Amino acid sequence: MNAQRRPLIDRSLPLLAEGYAWLPNRMRDSPGPVMPTRLMGRPALAVRGPDAVRFFYDETRVRRHGALPEPVLGTLFGHGAVHTLDGAPHRARKEYFLPLLDPGSVAGVTEHVTAAWDEAVRSWGGRPRVVLFDEAAVALSQGVGRWAGLPAADAPETRRTAADLLAMVDGFATAGPRHWRARRARGRQQDRLARLVEDVRAGAATAPDGSMLDRVVRHRDLSGEPLDAKTAAVELLNVIRPTTAVSWFVAFSAHALHRWPHHREPLRSGDAAFATAWAHEVRRFYPFAPFLGGRAVRDLTWHGHSLPAGGLVLLDVYGQNHDEALWGDPYAFRPERFLDRAVRADDLIPQGGGDPRTGHRCPGERVTVGLLEALAVRLARLEYTLPEQDLSIPLRRMPTRPRSGVVLTGVRAPA
Numbered sequence: 560m561n562a563q564r565r566p567l568i569d570r571s572l573p574l575l576a577e578g579y580a581w582l583p584n585r586m587r588d589s590p591g592p593v594m595p596t597r598l599m600g601r602p603a604l605a606v607r608g609p610d611a612v613r614f615f616y617d618e619t620r621v622r623r624h625g626a627l628p629e630p631v632l633g634t635l636f637g638h639g640a641v642h643t644l645d646g647a648p649h650r651a652r653k654e655y656f657l658p659l660l661d662p663g664s665v666a667g668v669t670e671h672v673t674a675a676w677d678e679a680v681r682s683w684g685g686r687p688r689v690v691l692f693d694e695a696a697v698a699l700s701q702g703v704g705r706w707a708g709l710p711a712a713d714a715p716e717t718r719r720t721a722a723d724l725l726a727m728v729d730g731f732a733t734a735g736p737r738h739w740r741a742r743r744a745r746g747r748q749q750d751r752l753a754r755l756v757e758d759v760r761a762g763a764a765t766a767p768d769g770s771m772l773d774r775v776v777r778h779r780d781l782s783g784e785p786l787d788a789k790t791a792a793v794e795l796l797n798v799i800r801p802t803t804a805v806s807w808f809v810a811f812s813a814h815a816l817h818r819w820p821h822h823r824e825p826l827r828s829g830d831a832a833f834a835t836a837w838a839h840e841v842r843r844f845y846p847f848a849p850f851l852g853g854r855a856v857r858d859l860t861w862h863g864h865s866l867p868a869g870g871l872v873l874l875d876v877y878g879q880n881h882d883e884a885l886w887g888d889p890y891a892f893r894p895e896r897f898l899d900r901a902v903r904a905d906d907l908i909p910q911g912g913g914d915p916r917t918g919h920r921c922p923g924e925r926v927t928v929g930l931l932e933a934l935a936v937r938l939a940r941l942e943y944t945l946p947e948q949d950l951s952i953p954l955r956r957m958p959t960r961p962r963s964g965v966v967l968t969g970v971r972a973p974a
């Protein structure tokens with residue numbers, strides 16, 4: 560069956576209307592782990608499963624250039640970002656991010672973020688209510704900023720930066736006001752960081768040796784030229800923005816602790832294996848990245864379905880993380896499932912699949928897991944009340960989260 564010749568109605572509008580359920584709903588009606596569709600006026604093949612992950616990350620078949628729509632670049636990733644590169648230019652740019660994979664970096668980011676969190680928590684008790692999603696973002700952005708070598712900012716500036724970083728993620732998949740807020744936020748933060756890069760180059764500001772700021776200032780792409788200040792700002796943002804986005808998983812953790820409170824004790828006790836299992840289950844169970852897209856380099860066939868060169872290959876991230884065949888009872892929240900099984904790289908793909916050193920898999924996955932382990936334990940140890948609020952998680956909204964942002968009252972930090 561040829562996806563180009565089939566007169567499929569374009570599915571871009573249903574995608575916006577149905578959100579996370581869009582691909583999984585249609586894949587359910589498909590006889591195999593593949594489904595032809597159309598998106599953004601192009602033929603597309605949606606795929607899932609560990610074999611499909613290897614198919615999707617094979618650069619002789621699927622590439623990223625031209626795959627991401629402008630509204631996603633103008634908000635979430637930035638123009639010219641690592642996400643859009645292929646082959647040798649991608650690997651040269653990826654060099655900049657590889658230190659994130661080192662255990663020392665994971666420990667460093669976690670140490671700075673937990674210090675900011677512990678400091679913040681002491682002030683939460685004096686406040687009538689705290690919106691966890693927003694406050695976690697402040698601690699995350701402050702901590703990663705310090706780790707990355709960015710200059711310290713006063714409290715109002717720190718809050719504005721955190722709000723901008725959240726807005727960039729929140730507005731990438733909508734056409735409404737959230738989208739325009741995201742574009743303005745990106746403009747502000749890109750300008751601020753591009754000025755900083757220029758200042759460091761001019762000797763008017765300093766970058767701590769070996770910090771991400773220092774590395775981006777000195778990074779050279781394949782051409783041997785340094786990055787222009789705007790691209791350097793885009794890639795610095797590609798470290799501090801997604802780290803701040805761990806706030807989504809902190810809010811989801813609070814949601815899970817509320818729904819399934821028996822998990823509080825193993826977390827509170829500091830059981831390290833359970834905290835890791837928790838981090839994996841939160842990333843598997845709760846919806847964040849819906850799917851990933853790439854472009855067919857040549858005419859492709861997958862499980863008997865063909866796609867012409869230039870068509871889109873969609874890796875169904877949310878669907879694969881809820882695939883009955885892979886997970887068994889996938890809609891049950893059970894961290895224990897990760898105590899019983901090894902995490903195979905191409906099974907669990909909330910942050911992409913394949914090898915983060917050579918492919919597009921998220922280089923911040925270990926940092927995310929490290930942060931989530933540390934913050935989930937802290938959350939479990941915190942005394943608080945959840946007043947009446949709307950904790951529902953609408954699957955039509957992308958990205959989604961508990962509607963209330965998780966309001967806490969009566970917070971008491973552990974002694």
Ligand code: HEM
Binds near residue numbers: 799804851923
């Ligand atoms: C790529 C998710 C945290 C930096 C990605 C991708 C996903 C993802 C789905 C795309 C993979 C692909 O295109 O194949 C997430 C989620 C996070 C998170 C859900 C947690 C909230 C982080 C952190 C960092 C980071 C903490 C940095 C400290 C990046 C970068 C890329 C990326 C630079 C682009 C990699 C490339 O194109 O080669 N992430 N990420 N992410 N992520 Fe993350």
